[in-house]
Amino acid sequence: MKLNLLDIDDFIKRKNLMEVLSSQIFLSKNKLDPEGLFSESIFGLIGSNKRRLKFAYINLVREFIHPETWRIILKLDPKFSKIISEKEKFDFINGEFIPNENGKTGLSFFINSFKDIDFTKLSTKKNKDINFVKKNLNKILITKFLVLPAGLRDIQLSSSVHTKIQFSDITNLYRSLIQQIKIVSDKDLELSIIDQVMIQVQNILLKINTWFKNRLKGKYGIIRNAMIKKSIDYSGRFVITTDNKIPMNEIGLSWQNLLKLFEPFVLHELFKKNNDGLKLIQQNLNKNEKVDIFQVKKFLTRIISDPTIVNEPLKEYFINIIKKITKDKLIVYKRDPVENRESWVASNIRVLDEGSVLKVNPLNLPRTGGDHDGDVFAVASLFTNEAQQEAKEKLHPFSMNMWSSVSSSNKIPYSIDMDAATAIYAATKN
Secondary structure, eight states: OOOOOOOHHHHHHHHTOEEOOOOOSEEETTEEOTTSTTOHHHHOSTTOSGGGTOOEEEEEEEEEEOGGGHHHHHHHOHHHHHHHTTSSOEEEETTEEEEOTTSBOSHHHHHHHHTTOOGGGOSOOOHHHHHHHHHTHHHHEEEEEEEOOGGGSOOEEEOSSSOEEEOOHHHHHHHHHHHHHHHHTOTTOOHHHHHHHHHHHHHHHHHHHHHHHHHHSSTTSHHHHHHHHOOOTTEEEEEEEEOTTSOTTEEEEEHHHHHHHTHHHHHHIIIIIOSHHHHHHHHHTTOSSOOOHHHHHHHHHHHHHOGGGSOHHHHHHHHHHHHHHHTTOEEEEEOSSOOSGGGEEEEEEEEESSOSSEEEOGGGHHHHTOOSSSOEEEEEEOOSHHHHHHHHHHTOTTTTTTTSOSSOTTOOSSOOOHHHHHHHHHHHOO
């Protein structure tokens, strides 16, 4: 995933954000500091929707390096880290740092020289890093830093003998940042002390940035969690079981689940083609009047949890029409978490007369990382001809080079493991 740097000044202006000036929580007993990190005048009333959306900012007073670019900049030239850590002294001449025992050093010296650096003279051979810095030159040095909406890290007061205040650790980082900024803003401060405080501020910015990145990545990170929680119309989740009689290009799904997955096609068949199905549904429900589309949709939903409410004539009718609908259609399935294109597979459909699980060939398990410990596959139907064609070309195992991996040249999507070997043995022993 590639992230672009935000123009913080432009964002503050467009969103009309307010400045957080105080590191205090309360101004007085039970009254939040109106200039603080939980201010209702800055972020909105506690419990309101605005409080979860409204950002604020902290004025850094001096220029600092954007924390997301910190590692990239240090990689450009070994001299940069020596200057920032004050290990060596340099003169800055014609866009280049020249070693000199009587020269200057420190973070403020580096930042003041940064925009005039001649990047063509750097020791790095990574053009992409140099191009990134050149492209974002006006965003790398920042004088303001955004504060997360209070509603996403809000204060909590526990009811006990002694009132206990609880809030997220990100708030403690913001408080430390504000306190250090007050020190560095002192105009009478000596240069050597300013550099030390600036390093403290820069480190806090790095810690805040790391805090956010840690909550974005990983299995329980914001991005993956958000994707897993997404709901898709005409989709479902099914416990998987293997069946070596099912070809690798098919999955088996029960008729009642397929009725719901392809509901628009089923409704079209019932209401536009002929009325035989509607009459059977009417008889099954013991209704005297003709059923409407809302009653049919409700009935299809009920069938998923209890298919026994359907009598034999109607069940036979449903199985026939869903076989007709899915005859030339593909369906896609995946096992979360989705990490690359191989995690999605397109398959033909085999209509099962009974059960509620998803049946798949054992050879398909290694590709998705599935096994027999109660794994669940998500399934989504495809409606348009364009979607069907794209799935056939890019996700169907028989239409692509199924033995080549898009994510690693050292592995193949269909490996022969114990499950697969057992399936092959069972299929060929006679």
